[in-house]
Every structure is written in structure tokens, then in C-alpha cells.
Amino acid sequence: MDSSKLLGITTFIYMFSSVIYLIMFIFRVKKIGLLATVVTIIGLLVNTAGIGMRWLESYQMGIGHAPLSNMYESLVFFSWSIVLLYIVVEFIYKNKVIGAFAVPFAFASMAYASLSPEFSDRITPLVPALQSNWLIAHVFTCFIGYAAFAVACATGIMYLVKLRDKGDQKSLLATLPSLKVIDDITHKIILFGFIWLSAGIISGAVWANSAWGTYWSWDPKETWSLITWFIYASALHARFTRGWGGKRIAWISIIGFLAVVFTYYGVNFLLSGLHSYGAS
Amino acid sequence: MKKGKNSFWEFFASVKLALFCFFTLAIASIVGTIIPQNKSQAFYIQEFGENTAEVFRLLNIPDMYNSWWFVALLSLFSINLIVCSIDRLPTVWKVVAMDNLATKVNRLEKMTPRNRFASAKLLPEVAAEVEQTLKSAGWKPSRREIEGGTLFFAQKTPWVRFGVYIVHLSILVIFAGAIIGTLFGENGSIMVREKSVFSTYFDRHTSEKVPLDFEIRVDDFELTYYETGSPKEYRSDLTVFEGGREVLQKSIVVNDPLDYKGYTFYQASFQAHQDFWLTVQNQNTGARETFLAQPGVEMKWQNAGITFGIINLLQPDQWGRYRLKIWFSDGKGEPSVFWLDGETVVSVERPDAAYAFKSKQVFSTGLQVAKDPGVWPVYIGFTVMLLGLIVAFFLSHKRVWVYLSEESSKTKLLVAGTANKNKTGFENMFEALIEKLEENETLKLSKE
Numbered sequence: 001m002d003s004s005k006l007l008g009i010t011t012f013i014y015m016f017s018s019v020i021y022l023i024m025f026i027f028r029v030k031k032i033g034l035l036a037t038v039v040t041i042i043g044l045l046v047n048t049a050g051i052g053m054r055w056l057e058s059y060q061m062g063i064g065h066a067p068l069s070n071m072y073e074s075l076v077f078f079s080w081s082i083v084l085l086y087i088v089v090e091f092i093y094k095n096k097v098i099g100a101f102a103v104p105f106a107f108a109s110m111a112y113a114s115l116s117p118e119f120s121d122r123i124t125p126l127v128p129a130l131q132s133n134w135l136i137a138h139v140f141t142c143f144i145g146y147a148a149f150a151v152a153c154a155t156g157i158m159y160l161v162k163l164r165d166k167g168d169q170k171s172l173l174a175t176l177p178s179l180k181v182i183d184d185i186t187h188k189i190i191l192f193g194f195i196w197l198s199a200g201i202i203s204g205a206v207w208a209n210s211a212w213g214t215y216w217s218w219d220p221k222e223t224w225s226l227i228t229w230f231i232y233a234s235a236l237h238a239r240f241t242r243g244w245g246g247k248r249i250a251w252i253s254i255i256g257f258l259a260v261v262f263t264y265y266g267v268n269f270l271l272s273g274l275h276s277y278g279a280s
Numbered sequence: 281m282k283k284g285k286n287s288f289w290e291f292f293a294s295v296k297l298a299l300f301c302f303f304t305l306a307i308a309s310i311v312g313t314i315i316p317q318n319k320s321q322a323f324y325i326q327e328f329g330e331n332t333a334e335v336f337r338l339l340n341i342p343d344m345y346n347s348w349w350f351v352a353l354l355s356l357f358s359i360n361l362i363v364c365s366i367d368r369l370p371t372v373w374k375v376v377a378m379d380n381l382a383t384k385v386n387r388l389e390k391m392t393p394r395n396r397f398a399s400a401k402l403l404p405e406v407a408a409e410v411e412q413t414l415k416s417a418g419w420k421p422s423r424r425e426i427e428g429g430t431l432f433f434a435q436k437t438p439w440v441r442f443g444v445y446i447v448h449l450s451i452l453v454i455f456a457g458a459i460i461g462t463l464f465g466e467n468g469s470i471m472v473r474e475k476s477v478f479s480t481y482f483d484r485h486t487s488e489k490v491p492l493d494f495e496i497r498v499d500d501f502e503l504t505y506y507e508t509g510s511p512k513e514y515r516s517d518l519t520v521f522e523g524g525r526e527v528l529q530k531s532i533v534v535n536d537p538l539d540y541k542g543y544t545f546y547q548a549s550f551q552a553h554q555d556f557w558l559t560v561q562n563q564n565t566g567a568r569e570t571f572l573a574q575p576g577v578e579m580k581w582q583n584a585g586i587t588f589g590i591i592n593l594l595q596p597d598q599w600g601r602y603r604l605k606i607w608f609s610d611g612k613g614e615p616s617v618f619w620l621d622g623e624t625v626v627s628v629e630r631p632d633a634a635y636a637f638k639s640k641q642v643f644s645t646g647l648q649v650a651k652d653p654g655v656w657p658v659y660i661g662f663t664v665m666l667l668g669l670i671v672a673f674f675l676s677h678k679r680v681w682v683y684l685s686e687e688s689s690k691t692k693l694l695v696a697g698t699a700n701k702n703k704t705g706f707e708n709m710f711e712a713l714i715e716k717l718e719e720n721e722t723l724k725l726s727k728e
Binding site: 063124125127128129131132134191192194195198199202205206209210211212213214215216218220223224226227230231233234237238267271 | 295298299302303305306309310312313314317345458467506508510511512513514533534535537544546547548648649650652655658659662665666669670673674
């Protein structure tokens with residue numbers, strides 16, 4: 001069993017798991033909730049094995065490096081982080097409905113990695129600029145942050161959906177957690193993501209300084225990560241002022257995630273800069 | 281007047297101004313990611329037209345992150361950070377340093393979580409047990425006899441209330457580092473040919489030559505490729521000389537620069553030249569000599585009576601492999617003409633002797649030179665920021681009180697607590713304390 005097969009299977013498991021969560025939510029079949037969780041955990045294990053295998057294979061090829069070096073590998077790691085984080089959230093909040101909103105993000109990322117013709121799943125050697133111990137620290141911190149913001153975006157969307165709840169017990173919106181709980185989850189995940197994003201930007205700055213002699217050069221990738229940071233910083237501060245209720249935070253979590261996607265993906269393809277490793 | 285001053289102060293201390301700064305900094309930053317930075321005016325005229333280019337020039341868009349208005353925005357942001365911190369710190373300080381044993385009992389009666397118990401034991405005995413239990417549950421209680429009874433108080437990590445301000449401070453420290461770097465830092469680059477020495481570099485902004493008080497020799501530059509044709513390593517072997525004396529030797533690669541006297545030399549780029557080091561060896565006598573050869577130029581090794589030259593050059597392929605066609609004569613018989621593939625050794629049989637040829641392309645290495653005394657403040661700011669965020673987000677100031685009072689020969693207990701964050705976590709901790717009190721064999725508490 002090689003890594004591409006394992007990661008291909010992962011895509012299908014995440015699709016399957018998304019479908020089960022959605023069926024559970026839309027048709028209010030509570031019973032299959034456990035199945036959804038089990039399938040998701042299996043998906044996470046296969047995903048983990050796939051990443052581990054790919055790491056091993058790179059060493060067997062004599063070009064050993066952590067599988068975090070290009071767009072394909074980062075999308076795979078992004079899915080892994082989303083699912084890991086979601087599972088933790090599910091266990092803490094004992095609520096499976098969030099899965100119907102969060103797991104599709106992981107599936108989309110995996111599907112995009114495997115199906116998009118732009119990204120090759122070939123293991124390629126590291127170019128000189130990436131040959132650093134900072135690679136793992138930088139990519140790991142950034143993507144845990146990005147994954148947190150993906151989950152926060154999911155709960156943000158959930159909040160906006162829940163707003164349409166008119167209190168009808170038969171409505172499928174009644175199965176969603178209360179606005180207060182969703183808002184609390186979104187806020188906590190943003191806090192968590194904010195620390196990792198900060199760590200990601202910082203590790204990137206330190207790395208840049210050790211490779212290029214400047215910790216900040218207003219490269220588009222850096223600038224967009226800072227823009228993202230500002231957006232979430234405003235979410236944190238807005239919570240302290242009166243009048244910024246859950247709805248605004250929900251919107252910030254969505255806008256913030258769009259900024260994340262642009263930082264991660266858009267910059268590589270639409271803007272030019274130093275940080276173009278991810279484009280292949 | 282006073283009111284005017286207050287509203288001025290309040291404006292700079294406000295969260296609204298912070299939100300305004302985040303928003304405008306974010307929007308403004310986008311401009312510089314879309315419009316290429318630091319290009320020539322001609323570039324902007326060609327790309328955007330004369331009029332737009334002129335507007336760009338007036339607004340400093342071509343170098344917007346260093347423009348007066350962007351720096352002004354950053355300054356406004358810094359003032360906001362400073363004023364808001366000064367504005368709020370006294371209040372926070374009061375909470376941290378406050379005398380919690382002066383808390384009124386009627387406030388405890390409204391706190392959540394809280395529990396009420398009664399014990400048949402006398403107050404002094406209950407007090408001793410409660411103190412012991414608090415200690416065994418990891419609290420450090422203080423005690424005061426107050427009107428109507430005895431009050432115990434204990435708290436954990438009151439200083440975490442400063443967490444937010446630690447983060448604010450860290451941003452200011454990073455800014456300070458950045459300013460130090462701008463004022464006292466140096467940055468530039470230099471392109472140096474192999475086997476030559478440099479003691480200057482070109483400033484990034486002024487393009488002027490800046491002298492170094494030491495010399496560096498580039499001994500070698502090596503460019504290697506993976507089988508796939510992508511670059512594997514750019515390496516420069518450098519030797520530092522001070523007053524003609526060799527002091528340091530280091531091979532630098534992209535992620536591993538040379539540090540010397542506050543300067544850092546980074547492997548940044550390279551340039552391949554159209555000349556080659558040709559090493560010729562007489563394999564019978566062992567005599568050898570290295571020549572710097574250019575295509576089309578005849579070379580002579582006088583002592584050996586040899587004439588040779590590069591008569592053709594095939595440019596490097598994707599693996600950096602070039603080919604040289606060599607013409608070679610030792611004056612005896614027909615000259616030899618053969619190909620040298622990259623750096624491989626080729627042996628040529630002549631009537632009198634065999635000769636070995638080896639070539640090596642000449643490169644220049646591009647070095648980035650930087651000196652930034654502001655890096656350490658910035659790194660300290662980074663560390664403090666991460667620690668501050670963890671403190672601000674995940675640690676909470678936890679407080680518990682136990683109030684004991686005597687009523688009709690019984691001792692009543694009121695246990696109350698509060699935390700400024702993570703209420704659920706605190707409730708679990710509080711519950712653990714309650715359980716310890718309930719399990720106490722001496723107290724024999726009954727719920728009220």
C-alpha cells in the first residue's frame with residue numbers, strides 16, 4: 001500500500017463521512033451519528049498513515065523530507081488538521097452536527113488535492129530555499145491555524161443558519177446547538193487559531209531572516225497573512241465592545257477564512273512574490 | 281476644557297480606534313500586494329498609464345509600506361496601543377492588588393458557583409479544617425476575622441489579567457526592533473567572482489558602495505542538481521581575512537549564512553560566466569597547471585610546449601552540464617580535438633605522453649549582506665507575544681472565598697468562587713474543592 005493509494009482512500013472516506021453527517025443533520029437521523037464519528041476517525045487514521053507513508057517513501061527515494069513541501073502535500077495536511085481539530089471539538093462539545101459543516105471542508109481540500117490537474121502528487125526533492133528545519137515548524141503552525149479558521153468558518157456559517165430558526169421544534173434547525181453555544185465555540189476556535197497563526201507568521205519571519213537576511217519584506221504572502229491576522233484581531237477586539245454580537249463574529253469568521261484561502265492559495269496564483277513554492 | 285481633554289484621550293484609548301487601525305491597515309496593505317513594489321517609474325507608466333503612475337508617485341504607492349501615510353497609520357496604531365494600555369492598566373492593577381478579604385459577604389452570596397453548608401463543630405475547629413482542606417486542594421488561603429465570622433480567601437494566577445497588555449507590549453517591542461533596524465541596520469548585496477576577494481558591498485537603497493572593515497574571499501561556488509533537474513544546493517566557500525590574516529572559513533548555503541562582526545552573509549544568487557578553469561596534466565611526468573580559458577582564445581603552457589583552446593561551447597542543460605570542444609596540440613603530429621563533458625576528466629593519448637583535461641565553469645556568487653541590531657528586540661517581542669497570547673487566552677484568574685459564621689451553636693459555611701475566563705474549567709476545579717470539604721470526616725458537613 002503506497003501513500004497515494006492511502007490518500008486516495010482518505011478522500012473517499014471524508015466524502016462518505018461528510019455525507020453521513022449531512023444525512024444525520026438534514027434528515028434528523030440521530031442514530032447514524034456514531035457511525036459518522038467512527039468513519040471520520042478511520043479517515044483520520046488513514047490520512048495519518050498516508051502522510052507517514054509519504055514521509056517514509058521520500059526517504060526511500062533518498063530525498064527524505066517532511067511531506068509539507070508543495071501545494072498537494074499542504075492540502076493533504078490541511079485536511080488532516082481540519083479533521084483532527086473537528087474531532088477534538090466534537091468530543092469537547094459533545095455535538096455531532098458541527099461535522100455536517102466542518103468535515104466537508106476537509107473533503108473539499110482532499111478532493112482538490114487529488115483531482116486538480118495543476119498539482120502533482122509526485123514526491124519531489126526540496127529546493128535549496130526549503131532545506132531548513134523551519135519548514136516543519138512553519139508549515140505545521142500555519143496549517144493548524146488555517147484548520148482552526150476553517151472550523152470557525154463552519155461554525156460561523158452554522159450560526160447564520162441557526163439565526164433563521166423560528167423556534168419550530170420540527171424544523172431541522174432545532175437540532176443545531178443554541179446561538180450562545182455556537183458563538184462560544186466559534187470564539188474559542190478563533191482564539192486557538194489566532195495563536196497558531198501568530199506562531200506561523202513568527203516562525204516564517206524567523207525563517208526568512210535566517211535564509212534571506214530580513215524577517216519582514218512585505219512579500220504578498222507575508223502581507224496577506226498579516227491582513228488575515230488583522231481580521232481575526234478585530235474579531236477578538238470587537239467582542240470587548242458592546243454591540244458586536246454573534247452575527248458579526250460569524251461574518252468575521254467567514255471573511256477571515258476567505259482571507260486565509262487567499263493567503264494560502266490566491267497569493268500563489270494571482271500575485272507574484274518570494275513565496276512561490278506552493279504553486280507546484 | 282477638561283472634558284475636551286478627556287474625549288481626546290478616550291479617542292486614542294478606544295477599541296474603536298483599534299478596529300479602525302486593523303481595518304485600514306488591512307485594506308491599505310492589500311494595495312501593495314496587487315501593485316508591484318519598488319519598480320522604476322517607467323514600469324508604472326507602462327503598466328498603468330502616465331496619469332495613474334503620477335498619482336502613484338504622489339501617494340508613494342511604489343514603496344507604500346515605507347510611505348509617510350503607511351508609517352503614519354502604524355504610528356497611530358502604536359499610539360492607540362500605548363494610550364489604551366496606560367488607560368486600562370490602573371484598573372487591572374487594582375483588581376490584581378485588591379484586598380479580597382475586604383469583599384462584602386453579600387457579594388459572595390450572589391456569586392456563582394457557590395455552596396452553603398453547616399457543621400455541628402465550633403467555628404475555630406471548622407476554620408482549622410477549612411484552612412487545611414484549602415491547602416490540600418492546592419490553594420494558598422489567607423484569613424481575616426470580620427464582622428460576624430471568619431473569612432478565608434485564596435486566588436490563583438491573578439497576574440494573568442495582564443496577559444492582554446503583555447501582548448500589546450510585545451507589538452511595541454517588535455516595532456521598536458523594526459525602528460532600530462531601519463535606523464541602524466544595513467542591507468545590501470554583492471556579486472563576487474570565484475577566487476576573488478571583496479571588502480565592500482552595495483547598499484540596497486542608495487546602491488552606493490559600503491566598505492567593510494574586513495575582507496572575504498570567495499574560494500569556490502558550487503551549484504548541484506537533483507536527477508530531476510531542479511537545483512539541489514547553491515554553496516559558496518568563504519574565507520574571512522582581517523588585516524591579511526585568515527580568521528574564519530565557512531561554506532554557506534541558502535539556509536545557512538555566515539555571521540561575522542554583526543554582519544550576516546547570505547547565499548542569494550549566482551551568475552555563470554563564459555570562461556572556464558582548465559586543468560591540464562601530463563600523466564607521464566605528473567606536471568599540471570590550471571588556466572583560465574575563454575572560448576576562442578588560444579592558451580599556451582610554455583614549459584610543456586603545449587597549445588590548446590576551447591573551440592566550441594554547448595550551453596548548460598537543465599542539470600547544469602555544459603560541453604566544451606577542445607583543440608589541443610603538443611607540436612607533435614596532428615592536433616587532438618575532443619569534447620569535455622562538464623567536469624569529467626578526459627584523457628588524451630599523444631605520441632610522447634598522455635594528458636588529462638578537466639574543466640570547471642567560472643561562477644560569481646551573489647551574496648546578500650545584512651546587519652540588523654533590531655533583530656533581537658524583534659525576536660524577544662515574538663516570544664513575549666506568543667507567551668502573552670497563551671496567558672491572555674487560556675489562563676484565568678481564579679478566586680475562592682470561604683465565609684464561616686456561627687449561628688445557633690452551628691457553624692455555617694459559605695463557599696464561593698469566580699474566574700475571569702473559562703468558567704467551565706473553573707467550575708470543575710471548584711467542584712473538586714467542594715468534594716474535599718464534603719469528604720472531610722471532622723467537619724461532617726450538611727448541605728444547606
